[in-house]
Amino acid sequence: MNDQNESPNRLTDARPFQEEVVIIGGRQITIEEIVSIALMKRSVALSSNSAWRARIERGAAFLRAHLEQGRTVYGVNTGYGDACIVDVPDDLVTALPLQLLRYHGCGMGEHLSDAQTLAVMAARLNSLAYGFSGVRTVLLERLTDLINHQVLPRIPSEGSVGASGDLTPLSYVAAALVGERQVKFRGSLHEACDAWKILGRSPLELAPKEGLALMNGTAMMTGLACLAFARATHLTRLASRLTALSTVALDGRAAHFDALLFEVKPHLGQAEAAAWIRADLAGREDTAGHRLQDRYSIRCAPHVIGVARDALSWIRRDVENELNSANDNPLIDPDTGRVLHGGNFYGGHIAFAMDALKVAVANLADLMDRQMALLVDDKFNNGLPRNLSGASAARASINHGFKAVQISMSAWTAEALKLTMPASVFSRSTESHNQDKVSMGTIAARDCIRVLELTEQVAAGHTLATVQAVRLRMRVNDSLIVPKPLNAFMTNVTAQSPYVDEDRALESDLRVLTAQIAACALIDVEAE
Structure with a gap:
């Protein structure tokens, strides 16, 4: 039950949806589909297409092999931004994603509404499902869980300059996945780790680059x-x-x-x-x-x-x-x-x-x-x-x-x-x-x-x-x-x-x- 690689399709306790599921992966989605997800009219499901799923896993496997060969990849075994010239020792590579999401936890301003938060998460999920981000299928599954169970990160509206993506706002999505910071769940505020516990899951352990992949993109501006x-x-x-x-x-x-x-x-x-x-x-x-x-x-x-x-x-x-x-x-x-x-x-x-x-x-x-x-x-x-x-x-x-x-x-x-x-x-x-x-x-x-x-x-x-x-x-x-x-x-x-x-x-x-x-x-x- 707590295996982070289990199927994402269990929707127990999620709000009932009025319309069909929006399939993510291997297809183009529309503005209207994002809006329907944001308004809780549709759930999301990852594509069952075996070729698409295999490509997602190939990307993650290639990145692991690339690192094992001693190659340098920005934000994976280097520092971030101007610190790209700083090498990260092998024994600290797995800790790096958590550092990224934690130091970006400085957003301010009003929090996004429920609809805005769902639109942001759906936009990020679809981008990562494109198959060029080197993330595992389990990360996509967990993002799907956040949407379908309406586990809503409390995303502050201020703090992004729109490049290198929406780093600070999206750090709150990454934090929710790893069980940190607060989320809105079932009408009240919970610690993210407690929400995962209620759902019978363990917080996700981010693989190298997955923190960067979640945060280094345009999902907030695009969802809005x-x-x-x-x-x-x-x-x-x-x-x-x-x-x-x-x-x-x-x-x-x-x-x-x-x-x-x-x-x-x-x-x-x-x-x-x-x-x-x-x-x-x-x-x-x-x-x-x-x-x-x-x-x-x-x-x-x-x-x-x-x-x-x-x-x-x-x-x-x-x-x-x-x-x-x-x-x-x-x-x-x-x-x-x-x-x-x-x-x-x-x-x-x-x-x-x-x-x-x-x-x-x-x-x-x-x-x-x-x-x-x-x-x-x-x-x-x-x-x-x-x-x-x-x-x-x-x-x-x-x-x-x-x-x-x-x-x-x-x-x-x-x-x-x-x-x-x-x-x-x-x-x-x-x-x-x-x-x-x-x-x-x-x-x-x-x-x-x-x-x-x-x-x-x-x-x-x-x-x-x-x-x-x-x-x-x-x-x-x-x-x-x-x-x-x-x-x-x-x-x-x-x-x-x-x-x-x-x-x-x-x-x-x-x-x-x-x-x-x-x-x-x-x-x-x-x-x-």
């Missing part, structure tokens, strides 16, 4: 990037729906989203956003309206959203390339008998992708904030009450509707825009000028997550306001027909946050909606 991608994708869909809803609320013109407009300027993303808005407005009469042309935040919304949609296409490419790569150092190729010293731990592609995505997402926040400004201002909202107040005429003078929500949305938007400074240009020379050009990829990913959080808050405020605005428009125009998709959306939102007739605190409503948006759950496109 997968989650950021999913949340940004959902926001583009939601921003499109809120644009359609704002068009109805402002008595605007559906003709601004005519397909021909987007055929003659053929950016695929903006055409996609326009098609979503057009579908949401299907059946709406396009009368003369109040203006020949609606203001830019309505009329040009597909062009703003489309930038994010098109950026997501190449961001997917780069994130999935990183996800499906061998990104530690050195790499071990048992087929050619080579040890390759390089820099695949460098997270430049993730850094640039996250820097770009946070700009695109912040622009969505700004778009929704501008639409909100039109809705609450009775000089621009074409006959709706000031601040979207639903109060009766007798109490209108003391009710302020969505005034404070609009102020808060402006604050959240400003903070999101402030955070769009690219992290990737702030490389710092560190570690005795060995790591003299670094990616800052993890900081870029963390910044992107923060911009997403702020933009999701903006979207929550805008959702409540646009639903209120359409309800008020229906009072002004009792013959108004709200297209079916928008009506269903409004019904869902109103069930959670009723119509605001008298002023009330909306914090709890906003928090519920923000959580739904972050979970990509506010719009169920497939059900429409």
Whole structure:
């Protein structure tokens, strides 16, 4: 039972999963699979393919033989980083991995969420399963156990410069495997060694290079990037729906989203956003309206959203390339008998992708904030009450509707825009000028997550306001027909946050909606 080489497939006491298993090893995995693992919708299992399993073991065996021949391998029988010129005596080689994970135990900042921790571990597992890291199958099995039993290392968010990989954050994954530091398990904090004891296992004894293989890679930034991608994708869909809803609320013109407009300027993303808005407005009469042309935040919304949609296409490419790569150092190729010293731990592609995505997402926040400004201002909202107040005429003078929500949305938007400074240009020379050009990829990913959080808050405020605005428009125009998709959306939102007739605190409503948006759950496109 305590043999560390036993099968990893025992899932006793693990949370039941709703969908199929994600197979790791010998295949490419997708962003969506990482997200499903992170949200505990799927478990993971190592491939049963015998050729893949044999290659993993060949890599570990080759490394052992290489060392027995007296060869020098960085980080295996040398010091780390600038200390690569320091030889490690044979009798200390097995102790070296523990030294690496222990001295990197200096992370700070908030701990990653459960979903983020699972995404990080899944990304690291898939990279090591590529077969170029010289690790044993048992290490992959134990990482699989951490994921499937939800033994979650407490990973601090701060401390990585994104090359030589995410060393400090990933040291907490390595520490959990060897039974050190705390983990979250079954809803409470445990010492890692105690969690393994509960599962009937002994902590893993790391072989030479396995500490380095676990830590010297881009798994933290890549796991966070997968989650950021999913949340940004959902926001583009939601921003499109809120644009359609704002068009109805402002008595605007559906003709601004005519397909021909987007055929003659053929950016695929903006055409996609326009098609979503057009579908949401299907059946709406396009009368003369109040203006020949609606203001830019309505009329040009597909062009703003489309930038994010098109950026997501190449961001997917780069994130999935990183996800499906061998990104530690050195790499071990048992087929050619080579040890390759390089820099695949460098997270430049993730850094640039996250820097770009946070700009695109912040622009969505700004778009929704501008639409909100039109809705609450009775000089621009074409006959709706000031601040979207639903109060009766007798109490209108003391009710302020969505005034404070609009102020808060402006604050959240400003903070999101402030955070769009690219992290990737702030490389710092560190570690005795060995790591003299670094990616800052993890900081870029963390910044992107923060911009997403702020933009999701903006979207929550805008959702409540646009639903209120359409309800008020229906009072002004009792013959108004709200297209079916928008009506269903409004019904869902109103069930959670009723119509605001008298002023009330909306914090709890906003928090519920923000959580739904972050979970990509506010719009169920497939059900429409």
